[in-house]
Amino acid sequence: METKNKQEVVEEFLKKCRRLGLNVTPQRLVIYQALVNDSTHPSPEMVYQKIKPIHPTISLATVYKTLETFEKHGLVAVVTNLHNTVRYDPLTKRHHHLVCVRCKKIVDIEDPELDALKIPEVVTKNNVLIDFSVHFKVICEECRKKE
Numbered sequence: 001m002e003t004k005n006k007q008e009v010v011e012e013f014l015k016k017c018r019r020l021g022l023n024v025t026p027q028r029l030v031i032y033q034a035l036v037n038d039s040t041h042p043s044p045e046m047v048y049q050k051i052k053p054i055h056p057t058i059s060l061a062t063v064y065k066t067l068e069t070f071e072k073h074g075l076v077a078v079v080t081n082l083h084n085t086v087r088y089d090p091l092t093k094r095h096h097h098l099v100c101v102r103c104k105k106i107v108d109i110e111d112p113e114l115d116a117l118k119i120p121e122v123v124t125k126n127n128v129l130i131d132f133s134v135h136f137k138v139i140c141e142e143c144r145k146k147e
């Protein structure tokens with residue numbers, strides 16, 4: 001995300017919190033900002049490691065709890081079923097992911113053609129489709145260079 005874009009995302013977050021009546025404590029803001037400033041779709045541990053040097057009073061348990069609260073309110077999304085750890089995503093609208101199977105990096109892909117993917121009938125026949133996301137599993141350039 002670009003810097004200007006990030007500010008907008010944080011402002012949008014604050015607006016949504018106000019609408020939801022969710023208290024934006026300094027800790028919550030720090031955790032959200034850490035998530036927005038990290039393009040790797042971090043796990044709670046990764047967020048914690050990042051903020052620990054600057055905010056030593058925030059515990060790992062708080063990071064876990066806060067991200068869960070954000071998710072419950074639709075303020076962040078969970079990238080599901082990847083590498084057996086929960087990875088959080090500040091982008092909650094439909095988008096897709098490039099996932100490196102080696103370094104576990106997750107990169108956002110925004111592509112209108114993927115958004116318009118033809119949904120197989122088996123999906124829509126007896127179900128209500130809520131959302132979908134395409135994951136491309138790759139070995140990324142950096143990891144390839146290490147081979």
Ligand SMILES: [Zn+2]
Pocket residue numbers: 100101102103104105139140141142143
């Ligand atoms: Zn990689």
Ligand SMILES: [Zn+2]
Pocket residue numbers: 041089091095096097107108109
């Ligand atoms: Zn994403």
